[in-house]
Amino acid sequence: GFAHVDHHRPLRNGMAEVIYCEGKTAPQISKIIQKQLKAGCDILATRLAREAYLKLKKNLPSKASYNPEGRVLTIYKSTRPKPVGQILVVTAGTSDIPVAEEAIATAELLGSKVDKLVDVGVAGIHRLLDKVDRLREARVIVVVAGMDGALPSVVGGLVSCPVIGVPTSVGYGASFGGVAALLTMLNSCSTGVGAVNIDNGFGAGCLAHRINVMGAPSTT
Amino acid sequence: GFAHVDHHRPLRNGMAEVIYCEGKTAPQISKIIQKQLKAGCDILATRLAREAYLKLKKNLPSKASYNPEGRVLTIYKSTRPKPVGQILVVTAGTSDIPVAEEAIATAELLGSKVDKLVDVGVAGIHRLLDKVDRLREARVIVVVAGMDGALPSVVGGLVSCPVIGVPTSVGYGASFGGVAALLTMLNSCSTGVGAVNIDNGFGAGCLAHRINVMGAPSTT
Amino acid sequence: GFAHVDHHRPLRNGMAEVIYCEGKTAPQISKIIQKQLKAGCDILATRLAREAYLKLKKNLPSKASYNPEGRVLTIYKSTRPKPVGQILVVTAGTSDIPVAEEAIATAELLGSKVDKLVDVGVAGIHRLLDKVDRLREARVIVVVAGMDGALPSVVGGLVSCPVIGVPTSVGYGASFGGVAALLTMLNSCSTGVGAVNIDNGFGAGCLAHRINVMGAPSTT
Amino acid sequence: GFAHVDHHRPLRNGMAEVIYCEGKTAPQISKIIQKQLKAGCDILATRLAREAYLKLKKNLPSKASYNPEGRVLTIYKSTRPKPVGQILVVTAGTSDIPVAEEAIATAELLGSKVDKLVDVGVAGIHRLLDKVDRLREARVIVVVAGMDGALPSVVGGLVSCPVIGVPTSVGYGASFGGVAALLTMLNSCSTGVGAVNIDNGFGAGCLAHRINVMGAPSTT
Amino acid sequence: GFAHVDHHRPLRNGMAEVIYCEGKTAPQISKIIQKQLKAGCDILATRLAREAYLKLKKNLPSKASYNPEGRVLTIYKSTRPKPVGQILVVTAGTSDIPVAEEAIATAELLGSKVDKLVDVGVAGIHRLLDKVDRLREARVIVVVAGMDGALPSVVGGLVSCPVIGVPTSVGYGASFGGVAALLTMLNSCSTGVGAVNIDNGFGAGCLAHRINVMGAPSTT
Amino acid sequence: GFAHVDHHRPLRNGMAEVIYCEGKTAPQISKIIQKQLKAGCDILATRLAREAYLKLKKNLPSKASYNPEGRVLTIYKSTRPKPVGQILVVTAGTSDIPVAEEAIATAELLGSKVDKLVDVGVAGIHRLLDKVDRLREARVIVVVAGMDGALPSVVGGLVSCPVIGVPTSVGYGASFGGVAALLTMLNSCSTGVGAVNIDNGFGAGCLAHRINVMGAPSTT
Amino acid sequence: GFAHVDHHRPLRNGMAEVIYCEGKTAPQISKIIQKQLKAGCDILATRLAREAYLKLKKNLPSKASYNPEGRVLTIYKSTRPKPVGQILVVTAGTSDIPVAEEAIATAELLGSKVDKLVDVGVAGIHRLLDKVDRLREARVIVVVAGMDGALPSVVGGLVSCPVIGVPTSVGYGASFGGVAALLTMLNSCSTGVGAVNIDNGFGAGCLAHRINVMGAPSTT
Amino acid sequence: GFAHVDHHRPLRNGMAEVIYCEGKTAPQISKIIQKQLKAGCDILATRLAREAYLKLKKNLPSKASYNPEGRVLTIYKSTRPKPVGQILVVTAGTSDIPVAEEAIATAELLGSKVDKLVDVGVAGIHRLLDKVDRLREARVIVVVAGMDGALPSVVGGLVSCPVIGVPTSVGYGASFGGVAALLTMLNSCSTGVGAVNIDNGFGAGCLAHRINVMGAPSTT
Numbered sequence A, B, C, D, E, F, G, H: 001g002f003a004h005v006d007h008h009r010p011l012r013n014g015m016a017e018v019i020y021c022e023g024k025t026a027p028q029i030s031k032i033i034q035k036q037l038k039a040g041c042d043i044l045a046t047r048l049a050r051e052a053y054l055k056l057k058k059n060l061p062s063k064a065s066y067n068p069e070g071r072v073l074t075i076y077k078s079t080r081p082k083p084v085g086q087i088l089v090v091t092a093g094t095s096d097i098p099v100a101e102e103a104i105a106t107a108e109l110l111g112s113k114v115d116k117l118v119d120v121g122v123a124g125i126h127r128l129l130d131k132v133d134r135l136r137e138a139r140v141i142v143v144v145a146g147m148d149g150a151l152p153s154v155v156g157g158l159v160s161c162p163v164i165g166v167p168t169s170v171g172y173g174a175s176f177g178g179v180a181a182l183l184t185m186l187n188s189c190s191t192g193v194g195a196v197n198i199d200n201g202f203g204a205g206c207l208a209h210r211i212n213v214m215g216a217p218s219t220t
């Protein structure tokens, strides 16, 4: 077989192996999905283009659900535990929403409760300041921003929970496909901010979930 | 005055403003320390070269403590709460230890309990595998690595807690001052890995602390 | 002679040729100063290291004044017109002050009135919001910021006057000597923001002055 | 809704939010236009591909006007004040004209009077020198240039008003999509030159307008 | 003629000139194949898109064989010596398989015996550790990995034979088309690791073959 | 202890852990050497500056030998097997010799026989062509070159054994500290060429040794 | 009009303005051609895609000639002087031929005699050494090479005439669209080598012509 | 010996091997000079720091001459032919003069007549336009410029002889050590411009000389 699926991963890392569809053919994706379904896993397939989804559709179970904006396919097992905690996903602009949707789908599949707040970028900072209460209710915040990528720095200064910056490739010219936003986040003058790869909503969703499900610390 | 210290920060972000000493003169650093001491804050000064420390020393309170390897100065107020939780700081090589020390000093000052595990890089992977139990005891792991920066990917695959990668500038040539290690971490094939800036032990310590002190989530 | 001083420049561009001292020897700088003094110009010498200044000092007229933080030397002719307009120079951190001083010295020499506001970076956004009135009084704002370079985006969203971003080389690692801050400014999601080179306080001062001295527009 | 339109922006920044169409679907653009029309704003939509425009067309008011070269759509409210001041937009080559058109449409919508001068690049410097009078009549000059991006340096040396350089992605190979021209402008050996992002005619138009509408300074 | 085929190469370098099809038209490729067939060489054509192959097909001898995944065409002369030695080609993920196939086809054509092991990346390190015996049977190992490119470092630490890292362009954002993986390999903290260009399965196959066919050293 | 020396490495990888001295203090280096001597290993310490060596010297055994050009320290155990095989180390210019010396010391310590050929760069190609016989006697060739890094391509075309390119940081300007030479080698139009990191004589020596000691292949 | 054709250029620079067709529409190109024909100039249009040419064709004079490989259109006036001197255009591979064709068409249009030598790259250096006589007959040599870009260094060492290197975008991965070859040429260890932009056959043709037509120097 | 001096180079390339002193010790340089003197060559040593020169001085023949600005040492044989032709070396600023001096020394040693024109950069274009006659007298022009590197484009448009651009590392921030100027020259919108490496006065001098000594072309 061409794929060496890591079935112990749920035990070890708390989640099944997610299918990254970029560069895979529809039949390849289909075979992996069938294997994982047989193994009784929930399915998350990311970067699944609408065209590829349409080819897969007829062979998918009825409970499969496709989010065209986030380009993610999820297939949940019938009984699911109640979502826990509170992740907030924030975007700077409307163009950043697809990446946010990937993060949301990922964290929800893993069992987290997720809320969102969109188009509150720093060019109109009052839009964010109006929502400080919602920011402070979150256990962990994912901030998705392209172009100048400045939003995580502002959010990081307003809250005391962990902040995960997701740079997006929104922009042109000297945005260099998201590098400008990534560098902004890595150089954040606020503390408590970590970054994931450009457009990596999936990675942000996983990391946010790992944080969100944490129990209380003991004192030594 | 030349510095606009942000005294509300402890309330807002859970920590006082830390003094970044790179590019500041000893007298400038001294003035900021005196101000913060008067305001009753714990002091953390990072990137403090030994020479600058020696100039400051005579004016510091006796409880001041300087870590020359991590180049950090800490001044703790007399009564301190017991450290909580469990952060593990791991390094790939011995050359990465200074950055790890900055992370440890930061997280400890903020109130976290921190443990360390050094020189367990992927060139001798059994050194890490021998310590899987310690990895799994941590609530959050900071992985410090230069050169190929491969260690966070391996750690991320072995645990289910959040992992923070800190690339270091250890290396030469095509390591580009830590860029190679940074890119490795941003492109980690393991999930649950976030990154901070190159050599940013301080930032990793802050983010790890924000995660480590989290209470338990509620189910909705 | 080794330098071809452009004496018509004051007529053409509204300012004399400024002496950029980096990479010039003290005797070379001295000769150029003497030439320009003879030609009756005001003198502005930038990037003048303290050591070079001390070598020049004995041959300078008494009205020469050296700003060690900004590394600028100015020699004003005896009678000077009243400064006009209102430029505001803002910095994100205390480490950005030297570049701000270069901008201030430049714009003042050219005849502008300049005010400053320091250490109001986005990690504590209330420090800036508290000063919105001063921001709105300015005819043009120069915003000096290193690391994430996010401040000009926030300022640009709060005012309707032109904003000039000056990225600084403050930071380390993935700040790439100011490139991160520069890219942030070029990709600003706020409108009305232009950028000059990294650490180019001089260039920002010139451009701000050209804007600040403008008369009122006519309607056609 | 998916977009959080910033309706206070006209009051705060002197202009309504402009619609950036890259990466937005025609229905999304249509919805935002309808919202803004209801709010009584003038409309400017940039980066609107001809195909998307043709889809929108039937639902647009008759006074809508589309510039295919600049890829901008404008809808002006019936009564408009007389345009004020004098912005000059200059291009180095004919290939730079689309970016110039974006700048012109933006500044005109905002209320500025704009003139243009095209194809006067430095390979035939006399073409520019022949027009020095027109350069000197402008209150602010926008210089649009790709490839070597040398024109703003020459213009900056000929005038005393502010100059805004707009690098374009015209070129190939080591022009790196406009980076070569951008760097030239950031390193301009002329004073009084600021830069905006590559191909950012919109940003240049906004900044030029902010400058062009300035009233006269007071002396203190 | 447009190509200057190097017929002495088999004598000098131990292999015929391989046809790199990227950017060549089908007729150009066809002519080169005919020439080499006449000269009695085995044929290896790499980067041959399926479409181009279909155009060539009718004029190819029946023993021609096309591998669509690796995009390689091979035409073996009738009698072939037994393959010698043992090369192991390992991939980190399933997406890296096409590059691995190019390496395998190349080394096999040259006369090497090649085995493969796929999808054993470091996110689930036990998958590799389970196969240490197969790793240790190889004379030379080619490790193909995209994204973080961490696998060669781990392999290099487990074996004593030469390891050739092949970075792939699998990934997105800050993987920069394979640059992240390439840098990881160049900075490998394991010894005994060399690298070839991104996606260069062909180059890895050649180098591995040159190593694999070596006879025993003499002692001096 | 601060270093987690990997004592099983000789068994696993065929060589002891080598001491990389850059960024380590003399006392740190001294402690590691003492540990390894006690463990009965041969010692190789690379990037050891003359100053650090002079501090260590008095505590070193008499059989210690320091190569100032290559900045390597070696301590051989009394009885050594005869060196085997034949590695040839070639340099393009005289400035590349230090990196070559590091490679030679490494391979010799590991047990290989090594020969060298210096200053035969492509600007005077006859210098290389005069030595084709020596090139063809080698089992593996290490080619060390800075500036244009063109030599490995020419060597790769003249021989059938494996070629390891070592780019050096010799050069200035657009050599970017060895990046130009590295890219040349990665893009070599000759087959059979692999590359290691810039200035990485150590890595080249290890890889060349792994190749050089190989026994003869079996046919299957 | 949208183009400001520089009709004095033939007098000033010895050649008419050449039409760069990339990014221009067929009607735009057509208009410029008509203007220049009226002005009595020879026409050279570069980067003219086959499709655009087919649209223009019916309106072109019968003496127009299109080279599809080099993507250049030339229209010569009826009487032409005899070509002078001797330019040699050399390519490393067959894939570099289109760029070479652009150089040849340019230099020939300007009046130079041009010869070519293709596919003589350094992987088989004897192919070049066999042609040393032809290299030495040239007054100026244009060397076109992609991938490692090593050929100009070898040619520069074999001749005493000026050598112009033209890097091409032939290659993949770490060739970075021709940057690797460009850097090789800029860092050539041979003297007498200058470089033009990636794929800039046109620029090389112009420069080679300016050199090729030079008369003899006088002694002072 | 450590250096393999290429004594046939004068015959082959028209010049002796020049000594590049960067990274060579004074004794190494001294040995090479003695060898070349014995071989009867003229000596040119570039990048020779004042300190190294002072160490060499006592062993040099009396006719040795050192230019501290250009950091070049020349030793001419007693009888020299009259310099021929006319090279013009132009600089944009005074800071570019050292690189110009390296070019001048090189071309003069080789036998060319060289003239210079300094500090005529594009910020004051009339300084250049005033000298058009001198520009037009040259057979070849070397233009040395840092920062924006715009001067060669302007010069290229004013003359019909070959122009060689030499970018310098003069500048800071986004000049990236001369990269900005280099890219400007490679993307010159003027024809007839070639470039050499950053700060490579030596290379420009060699290339200019090869061009300057050319005899007249024959017509075919």
Ligand SMILES: Nc1ncnc2c1ncn2[C@@H]1O[C@H](COP(=O)(O)O)[C@@H](O)[C@H]1O
Pocket (backbone or CB within 6 Å): A092, A093, A094, A095, A096, A119, A123, C189, C190, C191, D017, D018, D019, D020, D021, D046, D047, D200, D202, D203
């Ligand atoms: N051509 C353009 N280039 C850069 N920014 C633009 C352009 N057109 C519009 N914008 C900005 O993009 C914002 C909308 O972004 P978004 O929220 O993602 O739709 C507007 O408010 C403008 O400030």
Ligand SMILES: Nc1ncnc2c1ncn2[C@@H]1O[C@H](COP(=O)(O)O)[C@@H](O)[C@H]1O
Pocket (backbone or CB within 6 Å): A189, A190, A191, B017, B018, B019, B020, B021, B046, B047, B200, B202, B203, C092, C093, C094, C095, C096, C119
């Ligand atoms: N080692 C460090 N790395 C990054 N940021 C730091 C470090 N130490 C302190 N800081 C931050 O720098 C801020 C002070 O910057 P400034 O106002 O320029 O003095 C502090 O509030 C911290 O958030």
Ligand SMILES: Nc1ncnc2c1ncn2[C@@H]1O[C@H](COP(=O)(O)O)[C@@H](O)[C@H]1O
Pocket (backbone or CB within 6 Å): B092, B093, B094, B095, B096, B119, E189, E190, E191, F017, F018, F019, F020, F021, F046, F047, F200, F202, F203
């Ligand atoms: N010159 C060198 N270049 C690259 N790596 C080296 C060099 N010398 C030693 N090393 C590696 O560095 C490792 C030690 O790194 P560390 O644990 O940080 O002391 C050794 O095991 C070697 O694999």
Ligand SMILES: Nc1ncnc2c1ncn2[C@@H]1O[C@H](COP(=O)(O)O)[C@@H](O)[C@H]1O
Pocket (backbone or CB within 6 Å): F092, F093, F094, F095, F096, F119, F123, G189, G190, G191, H017, H018, H019, H020, H021, H046, H047, H200, H202, H203
């Ligand atoms: N300033 C310079 N810049 C670039 N190359 C130079 C320079 N000076 C001398 N060279 C070249 O460097 C070669 C000597 O290099 P090496 O063998 O390493 O000593 C000479 O033959 C020259 O071709």
Ligand SMILES: [Mg+2]
Pocket (backbone or CB within 6 Å): A092, A093, A094, A119, D003, D004
């Ligand atoms: Mg928006």
Ligand SMILES: [Mg+2]
Pocket (backbone or CB within 6 Å): B092, B093, B094, B119, F003, F004
């Ligand atoms: Mg170690």
Ligand SMILES: [Mg+2]
Pocket (backbone or CB within 6 Å): B003, B004, C092, C093, C094, C119
């Ligand atoms: Mg501060």
Ligand SMILES: [Mg+2]
Pocket (backbone or CB within 6 Å): D092, D093, D094, D119, D121, G003, G004
């Ligand atoms: Mg034009």
Ligand SMILES: [Mg+2]
Pocket (backbone or CB within 6 Å): A003, A004, E092, E093, E094, E119
């Ligand atoms: Mg997999």
Ligand SMILES: [Mg+2]
Pocket (backbone or CB within 6 Å): F092, F093, F094, F119, H003, H004
């Ligand atoms: Mg040499």
Ligand SMILES: [Mg+2]
Pocket (backbone or CB within 6 Å): E003, E004, G092, G093, G094, G119
């Ligand atoms: Mg070929």
Ligand SMILES: [Mg+2]
Pocket (backbone or CB within 6 Å): C003, C004, H092, H093, H094, H119, H121
């Ligand atoms: Mg000057």
